[in-house]
Amino acid sequence: xxxxxxxxxxxxxxxxxxxxxxxxxxxxxxxxxxxxxxxxxxxxxxxxxxxxxxxxxxxxxxxxxxxxxxxxxxxxxxxxxxxxxxxxxxxxxxxxxxxxxxxxxxxxxxxxxxxxxxxxxxxxxxxxxxxxxxxxxxxxxxxxxxxxxxxxxxxxxxxxxxxxxxxxxxxxxxxxxxxxxxxxxxxxxxxxxxxxxxxxxxxxxxxxxxxxxxxxxxxxxxxxxxxxxxxxxxxxxxxxxxxxxxxxxxxxxxxxxxxxxxxxxxxxxxxxxxxxxxxxxxxxxxxxxxxxxxxxxxxxxxxxxxxxxxxxxxxxxxxxxxxxxxxxxxxxxxxxxxxxxxxxxxxxxxxxxxxxxx
Amino acid sequence: xxxxxxxxxxxxxxxxxxxxxxxxxxxxxxxxxxxxxxxxxxxxxxxxxxxxxxxxxxxxxxxxxxxxxxxxxxxxxxxxxxxxxxxxxxxxxxxxxxxxxxxxxxxxxxxxxxxxxxxxxxxxxxxxxxxxxxxxxxxxxxxxxxxxxxxxxxxxxxxxxxxxxxxxxxxxxxxxxxxxxxxxxxxxxxxxxxxxxxxxxxxxxxxxxxxxxxxxxxxxxxxxxxxxxxxxxxxxxxxxxxxxxxxxxxxxxxxxxxxxxxxxxxxxxxxxxxxxxxxxxxxxxxxxxxxxxxxxxxxxxxxxxxxxxxxxxxxxxxxxxxxxxxxxxxxxxxxxxxxxxxxxxxxxxxxxxxxxxxxxxxxxxxxxxxxxxxxxxxxxxxxxxxxxxxxxxxxxxxxxxxxxxxxxxxxxxxxxxxxxxxxxxxxxxxxxxxxxxxxxxxxxxxxxxxxxxxxxxxxxxxxxxxxxxxxxxxxxxxxxxxxxxxxxxxxxxxxxxxxxxxxxxxxxxx
Numbered sequence: 085x086x087x088x089x090x091x092x093x094x095x096x097x098x099x100x101x102x103x104x105x106x107x108x109x110x111x112x113x114x115x116x117x118x119x120x121x122x123x124x125x126x127x128x129x130x131x132x133x134x135x136x137x138x139x140x141x142x143x144x145x146x147x148x149x150x151x152x153x154x155x156x157x158x159x160x161x162x163x164x165x166x167x168x169x170x171x172x173x174x175x176x177x178x179x180x181x182x183x184x185x186x187x188x189x190x191x192x193x194x195x196x197x198x199x200x201x202x203x204x205x206x207x208x209x210x211x212x213x214x215x216x217x218x219x220x221x222x223x224x225x226x227x228x229x230x231x232x233x234x235x236x237x238x239x240x241x242x243x244x245x246x247x248x249x250x251x252x253x254x255x256x257x258x259x260x261x262x263x264x265x266x267x268x269x270x271x272x273x274x275x276x277x278x279x280x281x282x283x284x285x286x287x288x289x290x291x292x293x294x295x296x297x298x299x300x301x302x303x304x305x306x307x308x309x310x311x312x313x314x315x316x317x318x319x320x321x322x323x324x325x326x327x328x329x330x331x332x333x334x335x336x337x338x339x340x341x342x343x344x345x346x347x348x349x350x351x352x353x354x355x356x357x358x359x360x361x362x363x364x365x366x367x368x369x370x371x372x373x374x375x376x377x378x379x380x381x382x383x384x385x386x387x388x389x390x391x392x393x394x395x396x397x398x399x400x401x402x403x404x405x406x407x408x409x410x411x412x413x414x415x416x417x418x419x420x421x422x423x424x425x426x427x428x429x430x431x432x433x434x435x436x437x438x439x440x441x442x
Numbered sequence: 443x444x445x446x447x448x449x450x451x452x453x454x455x456x457x458x459x460x461x462x463x464x465x466x467x468x469x470x471x472x473x474x475x476x477x478x479x480x481x482x483x484x485x486x487x488x489x490x491x492x493x494x495x496x497x498x499x500x501x502x503x504x505x506x507x508x509x510x511x512x513x514x515x516x517x518x519x520x521x522x523x524x525x526x527x528x529x530x531x532x533x534x535x536x537x538x539x540x541x542x543x544x545x546x547x548x549x550x551x552x553x554x555x556x557x558x559x560x561x562x563x564x565x566x567x568x569x570x571x572x573x574x575x576x577x578x579x580x581x582x583x584x585x586x587x588x589x590x591x592x593x594x595x596x597x598x599x600x601x602x603x604x605x606x607x608x609x610x611x612x613x614x615x616x617x618x619x620x621x622x623x624x625x626x627x628x629x630x631x632x633x634x635x636x637x638x639x640x641x642x643x644x645x646x647x648x649x650x651x652x653x654x655x656x657x658x659x660x661x662x663x664x665x666x667x668x669x670x671x672x673x674x675x676x677x678x679x680x681x682x683x684x685x686x687x688x689x690x691x692x693x694x695x696x697x698x699x700x701x702x703x704x705x706x707x708x709x710x711x712x713x714x715x716x717x718x719x720x721x722x723x724x725x726x727x728x729x730x731x732x733x734x735x736x737x738x739x740x741x742x743x744x745x746x747x748x749x750x751x752x753x754x755x756x757x758x759x760x761x762x763x764x765x766x767x768x769x770x771x772x773x774x775x776x777x778x779x780x781x782x783x784x785x786x787x788x789x790x791x792x793x794x795x796x797x798x799x800x801x802x803x804x805x806x807x808x809x810x811x812x813x814x815x816x817x818x819x820x821x822x823x824x825x826x827x828x829x830x831x832x833x834x835x836x837x838x839x840x841x842x843x844x845x846x847x848x849x850x851x852x853x854x855x856x857x858x859x860x861x862x863x864x865x866x867x868x869x870x871x872x873x874x875x876x877x878x879x880x881x882x883x884x885x886x887x888x889x890x891x892x893x894x895x896x897x898x899x900x901x902x903x904x905x906x907x908x909x910x911x912x913x914x915x916x917x918x919x920x921x922x923x924x925x926x927x928x929x930x931x932x933x934x935x936x937x938x939x940x941x942x943x944x945x946x947x948x949x950x951x952x
């Protein structure tokens with residue numbers, strides 16, 4: 085167990101945004117909260133999952149809802165901490181630690197905010213290894229772990245529990261409805277996990293990975309080195325394409341941001357093209373019309389000059405962008421994993437083929 | 443006879459021009475003075491003519507006050523939205539030095555609405571009155587009010603303003619929905635900056651009015667805004683943040699006027715940077731992203747600008763076989779440090795003189811420079827300009843590029859993706875011209891209930907027209923330039939948010 089420095093958390097915000105693979109919401113407000121909490125003397129400890137006893141209880145946290153609403157209501161650490169204590173009251177479980185549902189984007193910071201209030205450590209793990217749009221797109225769902233109960237908290241003191249559902253899909257449906265009623269933003273504590281479950285089914289060491297990724301970028305920027313080179317080196321990633329954005333089309337359907345983008349090649353890729361499809365996050369990439377990279381491999385679109393991630397909401401014509409891939413967590417490469425988060429789960433009738441297989 | 447006087451107060455120079463029937467008939471350039479006003483007075487006196495319809499002044503005075511942290515009073519912040527947003531109070535993401543200067547009081551009370559228009563909590567009017575009394579007791583006379591989702595429903599901010607006016611007579615009050623967009627912290631920051639600039643704005647506008655009177659000009663005074671239009675000076679004094687980017691905006695609009703091109707990219711190449719903007723129908727394209735002002739994150743009506751570190755004073759170096767230009771620059775010391783002026787620093791200006799683009803200083807001093815190196819450096823500058831121009835385009839279609847500024851010689855005549863490069867005559871006073879030709883606008887951005895879509899859009903246009911006339915527009919000249927409707931889900935009575943903007947000519951004095 086080690087104490088996270090504010091410098092670690094600044095790195096986490098940058099790394100989490102990259103692991104958001106185009107979505108996950110900006111970690112900026114979470115980072116602001118952490119800067120304030122650290123200035124007031126709070127400190128957060130990071131716990132290696134190996135230190136969990138099999139029967140320890142772990143709270144899995146996320147902020148649920150529309151990023152736009154979050155920009156108005158902001159995010160309050162007291163709120164996410166209350167989701168944890170509410171779950172404790174409902175289940176009579178005492179949590180040993182908290183962890184993140186998704187390490188990609190804003191939700192990477194949520195457990196740190198709760199931890200600062202509750203004095204609990206944060207487990208160095210999550211259950212997506214990136215960002216995904218729906219509740220069933222997790223490694224815990226791949227492991228067919230129990231999807232309930234869920235606690236949900238609103239700053240007005242409105243509190244709800246989803247006590248029992250037959251599946252992760254049902255959990256998504258019920259909790260999404262509750263969230264909309266609360267104003268489309270709510271702090272949630274997902275189904276409690278045991279230490280054994282986290283060690284067996286969690287995606288481990290992803291906080292450390294996100295911090296290292298962010299620090300690599302920040303260090304390269306400071307030293308005027310190529311930050312993308314630093315990312316590829318830090319994460320065993322693969323450079324897929326470098327070019328400029330020549331077309332973007334977006335539409336909002338069923339609460340998701342869907343669309344496509346096209347890049348025309350520059351440098352070594354001059355004369356070639358790369359197309360991307362997204363649903364909140366980047367889902368599939370085609371090189372010269374041939375499927376080239378697809379979920380669950382992580383597709384990251386980065387600003388060529390700064391190495392900072394570009395979101396599916398902010399990509400626009402003329403940007404110089406570099407597409408890289410990072411390896412998928414192995415748990416998603418299983419048959420059940422691919423059924424939940426493979427290309428077909430996002431409406432692309434493609435057989436998954438990892439870009440790292442070649 | 444339709445004469446207008448335009449004045450642009452820049453960081454270095456104050457320019458004045460007179461425009462008559464679409465032509466520049468007089469121009470004067472003078473160094474910007476420490477007090478700003480004597481420069482304006484000189485420019486006005488130099489170009490004063492009879493029969494002037496209006497005087498339009500663009501100034502960087504307000505944005506400079508923020509950047510330089512001067513002339514800023516303490517401000518009271520009132521945020522409506524508790525218990526949401528509690529952990530991140532007003533000023534929470536300001537640079538510490540500026541926050542220490544401006545943060546007079548922070549009050550947070552219950553209220554705010556959700557994205558669907560339902561109240562988060564009922565408005566706590568008693569808490570607002572108590573906050574107002576405390577602010578008054580603390581000697582504060584400028585307040586900013588922000589409320590969650592106020593751009594969708596401003597009623598709570600407006601009610602709070604009524605209470606503040608009762609409890610703090612004479613105080614100036616800025617409401618966030620009048621200025622900013624969705625994004626509470628960024629909108630609140632705009633309101634706080636505006637509140638902090640109101641005393642300076644009131645003082646400056648008053649002094650401008652005096653300068654106009656002293657110059658013997660009997661015409662109304664207008665101040666230019668970020669969007670390329672002007673507002674009556676007394677209104678401008680209430681919204682100084684709306685004049686933050688009038689420099690680049692006036693430069694772009696002036697270039698458009700001088701070339702007769704309405705849809706184009708514009709690059710203003712100065713000594714240290716090249717600033718790119720885009721014009722659509724003669725007005726600058728708005729930025730849709732966070733813009734930092736003096737280290738404060740804001741989101742409001744600002745032109746979309748891209749700045750790269752390339753200018754006439756940029757340092758040219760070759761290190762390890764790699765040629766680079768900028769971002770470091772000799773800046774205003776160009777006439778001392780550049781080689782053609784007898785200095786010892788190789789700048790983009792020296793390269794251009796060697797490459798035959800420009801006759802300036804003593805060309806013999808760069809005669810020993812390898813012509814291939816000069817050509818490669820100019821090609822590198824061209825590549826930087828080409829890439830930035832491409833990034834500013836909205837799509838792949840070719841557009842003209844208007845090149846202005848003292849360093850415009852770095853812009854080559856042929857650029858990929860650019861149909862033609864135009865270099866306006868009189869470019870030296872493009873900013874003042876941009877100010878002189880500005881029109882008046884009126885805007886509406888409101889949520890309508892119980893109206894059909896066409897009724898709501900007609901109502902929004904009516905409000906925008908009325909506001910334009912209030913701002914000094916000739917009713918007969920008004921035209922609708924922008925209207926957009928956004929349906930809001932889950933709101934009772936089929937609520938619809940409509941934004942409308944009209945533009946018209948300045949009304950002739952009776």
